[in-house]
Amino acid sequence: MEVFEILGYIGALLIGVVLGLIGGGGSILTVPVLVYLMYINPVTATAYSLFVVGISSLIGAFKNIQKGLVDLKTAIVFSIPAFIAVYATRKYLVPAIPEHLFNIGDLAVTKNIGIMVFFAIIMLMASISMIRGRSENGDDDDTEVQYNFPFIILEGVVVGVLTGIVGAGGGFLIIPALVIFAKLPMKRAVATSLLIIAIKSLIGFLGDVQNQNIDWTFLLSFTALSVIGIFLGIWLSNFINDKHLKKSFGWFVLLMGIYILYKELFG
Known part of the structure; x- marks a missing residue:
């Protein structure tokens, strides 16, 4: 087993640890x-990511359901347009993207480069969200839940398309939408977002099962390590301040996004 492959499996464990510690962000x-x-093609990597993110989020969602934190009606309203969008994106849009997109001077921007650059931009957006921190307003569990259906549906479609292209959960987009458009308290929004992420990621992955050959042995072993990491992260969360950790992780994601942009465009 090569050194980078060993680091990749350590990375799988780290993804779960971050999810367990701060409830999101690890999928990025x-x-x-x-x-x-792991030297996996970006299109295949985004497919595998959907499965890893979906299974990991589902475990977190079950834990939150047991605590009574998940608003199931909101999850259903948001999930339906999101999973339709992510499924259609993986089955039809991603395969339809041409292998050669355009040229920037001497640089030929291919489909793989385009996906990674787009992913890096999403990472930068996510990092800013984590560094700034979420507003703690609206944490009152007695707040009446209200629904702005047109905006919830529109946001669900947008998040679904983004998830389908880059294979990340999109919690940094979902949580503000649930707080603003469904008037959910922050704690319930965070908990509900995990169920939405799980549903749309796994259904989006179904679009890939029909288009790609899946290495199930690798994917299940990688996912299993992430799941172990989640439980390790949940245990570690008893000893670590999650707000400080989230900001630190946000800076790490920011640097990673900049690195990907540099590597794909100038490396």
């Missing part, structure tokens, strides 16, 4: 780990 590491350490 999945594609870079698969592409740069």
Whole structure:
């Protein structure tokens, strides 16, 4: 087993640890780990990421359901347009992207480069969200849940398409939408987002099962390590301040996004 492959499996464990510690963000590491350490094609890596993210989020969602933190009605309203969008994106849009997109001077921007650059931009957006921190307003569990259906549906479609292209969960987009458009308290929004991420990621992955050959042995072993990492992260969360950790991780994601942009465009 090569050194980078060993680091890749360590990365799988780290993805789970981050998810267990701060309830999100770890999925943003999945594609870079698969592409740069496991040497997996970016299109395949985004597919595998959907499965890893989906299974990991599902475990977190079950834990939150047991605690009574998940708003199932909101999850269903948001998930339906999201999973339709992510499924259609993986089955039809991603395969339809041409292998050669355009040229920037002497640089030929291919489909793989385009996906990684787009992913890096999403990482930069996510990092800013984590560094700034989420507003703690609206944490009152007695707050009446209200629904702005047109905006919830529109946001669900947008998040679904983004998830389908880059293979990340999109929690940094979902959580503000649930707080603003469904008036959910922050704790319930965070908990509900994990169920939404799980549903749309796994259904999006179904679009890939029909288009790609899946290495199930590798994918299940990688996912199993992430799941172990989740439980390790949950245990570690008893000893670590999650707000400080989230900001530190945000800076790490920012640097990673900049690195990917540099590597794909100038490396």
